[in-house]
Amino acid sequence: MGDAAATLCFGAAIDPALNARAHAFCAALAAAPPPGLLEWAPAFASVTLWHDPDVLPFAALEDLCHRLIAAPAPPRTGESHELPFCAEGDFAPDLAEVAQVNGLSPGAWLDAFAHITFDVHMLGFLPGFAYLGGLPPYLDAPRLATPRKTVPARSVAVADGMCAAYPFASPGGWRLVGRTPLKMFDARALRPTLLAPGDRVRWRRIGLDEFFELEGQWRD
Amino acid sequence: MARLIVEHPGLGVSIQDRGRPGWRKLGVPLSGALDQGWRAAANVLAGAPEEAAALECLLAAPILRFEQGPARVGLAGAFSGTLVRDGETRAIESWRGLLLQTGDRLALKLFRAPGYIAFSGGLDAPLALGARATYARAGLGRAVSRGDALVCADAEGEDRAAPPLAVGAGPLRFIPGPEAFPPETLETFVAARWTVRPESDRMGLRLSGPRLAHGPEGANIVSAGVAPGVIQVPGDGQPIVLRADGQTSGGYARLGCVISADLDRLAHVSPGEDVCFAPVDLAEAARARNLRRETFAAWRQMLRPVGGLDEEKLWSENLITGAILGE
Numbered sequence: 001m002g003d004a005a006a007t008l009c010f011g012a013a014i015d016p017a018l019n020a021r022a023h024a025f026c027a028a029l030a031a032a033p034p035p036g037l038l039e040w041a042p043a044f045a046s047v048t049l050w051h052d053p054d055v056l057p058f059a060a061l062e063d064l065c066h067r068l069i070a071a072p073a074p075p076r077t078g079e080s081h082e083l084p085f086c087a088e089g090d091f092a093p094d095l096a097e098v099a100q101v102n103g104l105s106p107g108a109w110l111d112a113f114a115h116i117t118f119d120v121h122m123l124g125f126l127p128g129f130a131y132l133g134g135l136p137p138y139l140d141a142p143r144l145a146t147p148r149k150t151v152p153a154r155s156v157a158v159a160d161g162m163c164a165a166y167p168f169a170s171p172g173g174w175r176l177v178g179r180t181p182l183k184m185f186d187a188r189a190l191r192p193t194l195l196a197p198g199d200r201v202r203w204r205r206i207g208l209d210e211f212f213e214l215e216g217q218w219r220d
Numbered sequence: 221m222a223r224l225i226v227e228h229p230g231l232g233v234s235i236q237d238r239g240r241p242g243w244r245k246l247g248v249p250l251s252g253a254l255d256q257g258w259r260a261a262a263n264v265l266a267g268a269p270e271e272a273a274a275l276e277c278l279l280a281a282p283i284l285r286f287e288q289g290p291a292r293v294g295l296a297g298a299f300s301g302t303l304v305r306d307g308e309t310r311a312i313e314s315w316r317g318l319l320l321q322t323g324d325r326l327a328l329k330l331f332r333a334p335g336y337i338a339f340s341g342g343l344d345a346p347l348a349l350g351a352r353a354t355y356a357r358a359g360l361g362r363a364v365s366r367g368d369a370l371v372c373a374d375a376e377g378e379d380r381a382a383p384p385l386a387v388g389a390g391p392l393r394f395i396p397g398p399e400a401f402p403p404e405t406l407e408t409f410v411a412a413r414w415t416v417r418p419e420s421d422r423m424g425l426r427l428s429g430p431r432l433a434h435g436p437e438g439a440n441i442v443s444a445g446v447a448p449g450v451i452q453v454p455g456d457g458q459p460i461v462l463r464a465d466g467q468t469s470g471g472y473a474r475l476g477c478v479i480s481a482d483l484d485r486l487a488h489v490s491p492g493e494d495v496c497f498a499p500v501d502l503a504e505a506a507r508a509r510n511l512r513r514e515t516f517a518a519w520r521q522m523l524r525p526v527g528g529l530d531e532e533k534l535w536s537e538n539l540i541t542g543a544i545l546g547e
Contacts, residue, residue, distance in 0.1 A: 002395050003502055009444075123245060124445075125443075193246045
């Protein structure tokens with residue numbers, strides 16, 4: 001990708017096995033990053049490496065990739081989170097439709113949703129925006145045909161087999177099924193993002209009272 | 221320490237440095253100055269380390285009052301302006317390192333983006349995730365607003381001047397890939413003149429021109445990493461060239477990526493203007509990087525105290541800029 005970055009592809013699908021290979025590769029890289037490798041990031045089925053081509057030329061980077069590509073996956077180290085979300089008020093404008101296309105009532109959809117364990121496949125798009133894989137087909141819905149100009153900050157959304165919470169207000173085309181009271185990104189924290197690649201997430205449904213109480217804990 | 225007050229913040233003005241590498245795995249964009257060469261040049265003029273933070277101006281320049289001098293200000297870009305000292309107004313030129321005294325008021329006009337204003341010792345601003353670069357959406361770094369106090373180091377000595385640092389001309393050079401596009405699409409991309417659309421910003425240049433056709437895999441990919449310079453082609457066939465604040469990953473097919481040596485040039489194309497592209501290989505990209513380093517080193521050698529013997533002559537003959545433009 002240009003003269004200062006490269007993408008190593010393991011496949012072209014959203015698949016836990018491909019994602020595990022991307023994470024295993026990153027773990028092997030982190031154990032001994034060569035001079036000139038500036039940073040790297042796992043995606044669903046690939047790893048992008050940004051390098052200084054005058055210190056680490058592309059050919060050397062390619063050699064390195066070939067050496068590490070067969071690295072055995074280390075034991076899983078991600079954290080498990082139980083994150084609160086609220087589907088009341090105007091927090092879940094797309095819930096009724098998402099439930100309906102799956103032949104469920106909104107309540108039944110939310111109950112089933114709260115039983116899913118998601119994997120953080122990658123972070124991207126916005127600081128702290130975690131792509132969660134593992135939304136089963138019986139709860140799924142496609143992206144909106146026309147994206148919203150503004151998705152409110154901390155909206156919990158689903159689309160195309162994935163789930164995510166928007167850390168900041170931004171344009172977006174996923175279906176909004178709730179909102180979390182948690183701060184997803186804090187530049188002043190030692191670990192600035194709530195979620196990291198490799199983490200696991202379950203959603204816990206809360207009411208409006210608890211939502212505002214939790215939100216009040218970090219707001220001002 | 222010297223201290224200056226922002227009397228008017230201008231428009232599209234932000235504090236930028238070399239960017240914020242190391243956080244892309246968490247979705248945090250690189251950010252930093254759109255033109256790293258001119259940012260470094262402004263620092264050299266100001267007597268600051270090349271890598272220091274400076275003010276980047278994209279639409280209108282700020283008005284600054286020096287509450288506590290003396291400090292040196294380095295101007296890189298198409299600025300003109302006035303300096304008011306002790307009730308007297310004098311015109312000032314860009315590509316200068318000006319020593320400013322307590323009470324001075326510097327009102328700048330920007331004729332063309334981008335412009336960089338640097339300060340002696342480097343503009344002091346709080347670090348966020350290891351960098352001073354502003355990324356407004358996530359509240360990283362800080363916006364420049366009316367009444368802000370900016371701090372830099374004291375300075376002394378004469379004013380300085382240098383010729384403008386050459387930007388480079390000709391098509392923007394790119395390396396094709398990683399996604400495979402049909403050969404006809406690449407031909408169309410290279411043959412066309414692309415107009416920069418008004419909704420372009422620090423995230424990316426949105427271009428309009430002939431519709432680019434995708435290969436059998438279509439416009440969408442499984443989201444993967446991108447970088448400043450990446451040329452994305454969404455479903456409408458109209459390319460987007462990512463800039464410093466570009467997202468860290470994307471789901472649109474990537475036709476190519478502008479080479480490092482030409483990234484700074486992406487700062488100099490404004491809405492309504494045309495750009496075109498030429499494919500190159502890694503060897504050519506390496507030669508271009510070397511030439512760029514040499515160009516900057518040669519430019520540094522041109523730094524002169526103002527009022528020196530041949531300074532005006534040097535400017536009028538434009539010899540240096542000609543030599544630098546040699547590519």
